[in-house]
Amino acid sequence: MSLHILIAEDDARTRSALAELLQREGYEVRVAASGAEAIRMYDAHRPDLICLDVMMPVKSGFDVCRHIRGSNLNIPILFITAKAEEIDKVLGLELGADDYIVKPFGAKEVIARIRAVARRCVSSPTAKTLDHEMDFEMGDLLIRPKQLRAQRNGQTSIELTPRDLRILMTLHRCTNEVVHRHDLFREAWGAATVPSSRTLDQTISNLRKRIERDPANPVIVQTVYGVGYRYCLDKD
Secondary structure: OOOEEEEEOOOHHHHHHHHHHHHHOOOEEEEEOOHHHHHHHHHHHOOOEEEEOOOOOOOOHHHHHHHHHOOOOOOOEEEEEOOOOHHHHHHHHHOOOOEEEEOOOOHHHHHHHHHHHHHHHHHOHHHHHHHHOOOEEEOOEEEEHHHOEEEEOOOEEEEOOHHHHHHHHHHHHOOOOOEEHHHHHHHHHOOOOOOOHHHHHHHHHHHHHHHOOOOOOOOOOEEEOOOEEEOOOOOO
Protein backbone atom coordinates (compact mmCIF):
# COMPACT_ATOMS: atom_id res chain seq x y z
CA MET A 1 0.00 0.00 0.00
CA SER A 2 1.39 3.43 -0.98
CA LEU A 3 2.19 5.95 1.73
CA HIS A 4 -0.16 8.96 1.77
CA ILE A 5 1.74 12.21 2.34
CA LEU A 6 0.35 15.69 3.02
CA ILE A 7 2.59 18.60 2.00
CA ALA A 8 1.85 22.00 3.58
CA GLU A 9 3.89 24.71 1.84
CA ASP A 10 2.83 28.24 0.88
CA ASP A 11 5.44 28.70 -1.85
CA ALA A 12 3.88 27.33 -5.05
CA ARG A 13 7.18 26.37 -6.73
CA THR A 14 8.52 24.53 -3.69
CA ARG A 15 5.16 22.83 -3.11
CA SER A 16 4.97 21.65 -6.72
CA ALA A 17 8.58 20.46 -6.82
CA LEU A 18 8.25 18.53 -3.56
CA ALA A 19 4.97 16.95 -4.65
CA GLU A 20 6.46 15.89 -7.99
CA LEU A 21 9.53 14.44 -6.26
CA LEU A 22 7.45 12.34 -3.87
CA GLN A 23 5.04 11.20 -6.57
CA ARG A 24 7.97 9.95 -8.64
CA GLU A 25 8.93 7.83 -5.64
CA GLY A 26 5.49 6.22 -5.67
CA TYR A 27 3.90 8.15 -2.80
CA GLU A 28 0.32 9.45 -2.94
CA VAL A 29 0.45 13.20 -2.32
CA ARG A 30 -1.99 15.92 -1.27
CA VAL A 31 -0.94 19.55 -0.96
CA ALA A 32 -2.03 22.52 1.14
CA ALA A 33 -1.06 26.16 0.60
CA SER A 34 -1.59 27.34 4.18
CA GLY A 35 -1.58 26.06 7.74
CA ALA A 36 -5.36 26.37 7.99
CA GLU A 37 -5.83 24.34 4.81
CA ALA A 38 -3.37 21.74 6.11
CA ILE A 39 -5.45 21.27 9.26
CA ARG A 40 -8.64 20.85 7.23
CA MET A 41 -7.00 18.32 4.91
CA TYR A 42 -5.47 16.40 7.81
CA ASP A 43 -8.83 16.17 9.59
CA ALA A 44 -10.57 15.10 6.37
CA HIS A 45 -8.06 12.63 4.92
CA ARG A 46 -5.82 11.41 7.79
CA PRO A 47 -2.57 11.02 5.81
CA ASP A 48 0.24 8.68 6.82
CA LEU A 49 2.96 11.35 6.97
CA ILE A 50 3.07 15.15 6.93
CA CYS A 51 5.68 17.58 5.57
CA LEU A 52 5.26 21.08 7.02
CA ASP A 53 6.73 24.46 6.23
CA VAL A 54 6.99 26.70 9.31
CA MET A 55 6.14 30.13 7.90
CA MET A 56 2.66 29.89 6.37
CA PRO A 57 -0.33 32.27 6.33
CA VAL A 58 -3.14 32.12 8.90
CA LYS A 59 -1.59 29.26 10.87
CA SER A 60 2.10 28.38 11.03
CA GLY A 61 3.58 24.92 10.71
CA PHE A 62 4.07 24.95 14.48
CA ASP A 63 0.31 25.57 14.91
CA VAL A 64 -0.45 22.66 12.59
CA CYS A 65 1.90 20.39 14.51
CA ARG A 66 0.25 21.32 17.82
CA HIS A 67 -3.19 20.58 16.36
CA ILE A 68 -2.17 17.17 15.06
CA ARG A 69 -0.30 16.13 18.19
CA GLY A 70 -3.39 16.98 20.22
CA SER A 71 -5.10 13.90 18.79
CA ASN A 72 -2.38 11.78 17.18
CA LEU A 73 0.97 11.07 18.85
CA ASN A 74 2.29 8.66 16.25
CA ILE A 75 1.89 10.12 12.76
CA PRO A 76 5.32 11.11 11.35
CA ILE A 77 5.79 14.88 10.98
CA LEU A 78 8.72 16.53 9.21
CA PHE A 79 9.41 20.23 9.05
CA ILE A 80 10.94 21.38 5.75
CA THR A 81 11.69 25.05 6.20
CA ALA A 82 14.09 27.93 5.64
CA LYS A 83 14.09 28.71 9.38
CA ALA A 84 17.52 27.38 10.30
CA GLU A 85 17.97 28.91 13.76
CA GLU A 86 18.57 26.39 16.54
CA ILE A 87 15.68 27.74 18.62
CA ASP A 88 13.27 26.94 15.76
CA LYS A 89 14.65 23.42 15.42
CA VAL A 90 14.34 22.83 19.16
CA LEU A 91 10.77 24.15 19.20
CA GLY A 92 9.78 21.97 16.25
CA LEU A 93 11.22 18.85 17.88
CA GLU A 94 9.67 19.69 21.26
CA LEU A 95 6.25 20.03 19.63
CA GLY A 96 6.58 16.45 18.50
CA ALA A 97 8.11 16.65 15.02
CA ASP A 98 10.18 13.62 14.01
CA ASP A 99 12.68 15.48 11.83
CA TYR A 100 13.63 18.99 10.73
CA ILE A 101 15.05 19.66 7.25
CA VAL A 102 16.45 23.08 6.36
CA LYS A 103 15.99 24.59 2.89
CA PRO A 104 17.54 24.45 0.40
CA PHE A 105 17.39 20.67 0.47
CA GLY A 106 18.59 17.92 -1.83
CA ALA A 107 16.10 15.52 -3.38
CA LYS A 108 17.97 12.44 -2.17
CA GLU A 109 18.15 13.82 1.35
CA VAL A 110 14.41 14.46 1.55
CA ILE A 111 13.55 10.97 0.27
CA ALA A 112 16.03 9.35 2.66
CA ARG A 113 14.69 11.33 5.64
CA ILE A 114 11.06 10.48 4.80
CA ARG A 115 11.87 6.79 4.46
CA ALA A 116 13.78 6.79 7.76
CA VAL A 117 11.05 8.62 9.69
CA ALA A 118 8.27 6.45 8.26
CA ARG A 119 10.24 3.29 9.05
CA ARG A 120 11.09 4.13 12.63
CA CYS A 121 7.65 5.55 13.47
CA VAL A 122 6.01 2.35 12.28
CA SER A 123 8.48 0.10 14.08
CA SER A 124 9.14 2.04 17.30
CA PRO A 125 7.68 0.21 20.34
CA THR A 126 7.28 3.54 22.13
CA ALA A 127 5.28 5.00 19.27
CA LYS A 128 2.96 2.00 19.23
CA THR A 129 2.24 2.03 22.97
CA LEU A 130 2.17 5.73 23.87
CA ASP A 131 -1.53 6.19 23.16
CA HIS A 132 -2.36 3.18 25.35
CA GLU A 133 -0.02 3.85 28.25
CA MET A 134 -1.68 3.79 31.67
CA ASP A 135 -1.35 6.67 34.14
CA PHE A 136 1.72 6.48 36.36
CA GLU A 137 3.31 8.43 39.22
CA MET A 138 6.68 10.16 39.43
CA GLY A 139 7.27 11.85 42.76
CA ASP A 140 4.25 14.02 43.48
CA LEU A 141 3.18 14.01 39.83
CA LEU A 142 0.52 11.87 38.21
CA ILE A 143 1.40 11.45 34.54
CA ARG A 144 -1.57 11.00 32.18
CA PRO A 145 -0.25 9.93 28.74
CA LYS A 146 -3.63 9.80 27.02
CA GLN A 147 -4.28 13.42 27.99
CA LEU A 148 -0.74 14.71 27.33
CA ARG A 149 -0.83 16.13 30.84
CA ALA A 150 0.58 15.74 34.33
CA GLN A 151 -1.14 16.65 37.59
CA ARG A 152 0.31 17.70 40.93
CA ASN A 153 -1.73 16.97 44.04
CA GLY A 154 -4.73 16.22 41.84
CA GLN A 155 -5.10 19.88 40.97
CA THR A 156 -2.35 21.63 39.02
CA SER A 157 -2.48 20.59 35.35
CA ILE A 158 0.76 20.61 33.34
CA GLU A 159 0.75 20.23 29.56
CA LEU A 160 3.26 17.79 28.08
CA THR A 161 4.48 17.19 24.54
CA PRO A 162 4.71 13.66 23.12
CA ARG A 163 8.49 13.87 23.48
CA ASP A 164 8.14 14.92 27.13
CA LEU A 165 6.03 11.82 27.68
CA ARG A 166 8.56 9.53 26.03
CA ILE A 167 11.31 10.93 28.23
CA LEU A 168 9.26 10.50 31.40
CA MET A 169 8.07 7.02 30.41
CA THR A 170 11.65 5.92 29.77
CA LEU A 171 12.93 7.27 33.09
CA HIS A 172 9.96 5.78 34.96
CA ARG A 173 10.47 2.39 33.33
CA CYS A 174 14.12 2.51 34.46
CA THR A 175 13.43 3.84 37.98
CA ASN A 176 16.62 4.11 40.08
CA GLU A 177 18.76 3.32 37.02
CA VAL A 178 20.84 5.68 34.92
CA VAL A 179 19.52 6.15 31.38
CA HIS A 180 22.41 7.01 29.09
CA ARG A 181 22.00 10.03 26.84
CA HIS A 182 22.09 8.02 23.60
CA ASP A 183 19.44 5.63 24.97
CA LEU A 184 17.19 8.56 25.89
CA PHE A 185 17.70 9.99 22.41
CA ARG A 186 16.67 6.69 20.85
CA GLU A 187 13.56 6.34 23.02
CA ALA A 188 12.40 9.96 22.80
CA TRP A 189 13.36 10.78 19.22
CA GLY A 190 13.25 7.29 17.75
CA ALA A 191 16.33 8.06 15.68
CA ALA A 192 19.32 5.92 14.84
CA THR A 193 21.40 9.10 14.43
CA VAL A 194 20.84 11.50 17.28
CA PRO A 195 20.13 15.24 17.18
CA SER A 196 22.65 17.66 18.68
CA SER A 197 23.53 17.23 22.33
CA ARG A 198 22.16 20.69 23.01
CA THR A 199 18.75 19.61 21.71
CA LEU A 200 18.43 17.04 24.50
CA ASP A 201 19.73 19.46 27.14
CA GLN A 202 17.28 22.16 26.04
CA THR A 203 14.37 19.71 26.00
CA ILE A 204 15.21 18.50 29.51
CA SER A 205 15.60 22.09 30.75
CA ASN A 206 12.19 23.11 29.39
CA LEU A 207 10.59 19.97 30.81
CA ARG A 208 12.03 20.66 34.25
CA LYS A 209 10.66 24.20 34.23
CA ARG A 210 7.17 22.73 33.94
CA ILE A 211 7.29 19.65 36.16
CA GLU A 212 9.84 20.31 38.90
CA ARG A 213 8.99 22.29 42.03
CA ASP A 214 12.54 23.66 41.91
CA PRO A 215 14.04 23.29 38.42
CA ALA A 216 17.49 24.21 39.77
CA ASN A 217 17.35 21.19 42.10
CA PRO A 218 15.40 18.60 40.11
CA VAL A 219 13.92 15.55 41.80
CA ILE A 220 12.07 13.89 38.93
CA VAL A 221 14.61 14.29 36.11
CA GLN A 222 18.03 14.13 37.75
CA THR A 223 21.30 14.64 35.89
CA VAL A 224 24.08 12.06 36.13
CA TYR A 225 26.94 14.19 34.86
CA GLY A 226 28.82 12.84 31.89
CA VAL A 227 26.43 9.89 31.55
CA GLY A 228 22.73 10.75 31.31
CA TYR A 229 19.64 11.08 33.48
CA ARG A 230 17.64 9.11 36.02
CA TYR A 231 14.50 9.12 38.15
CA CYS A 232 14.80 7.83 41.71
CA LEU A 233 12.04 7.04 44.15
CA ASP A 234 14.23 8.71 46.79
CA LYS A 235 16.57 11.50 45.70
CA ASP A 236 19.24 10.36 48.13
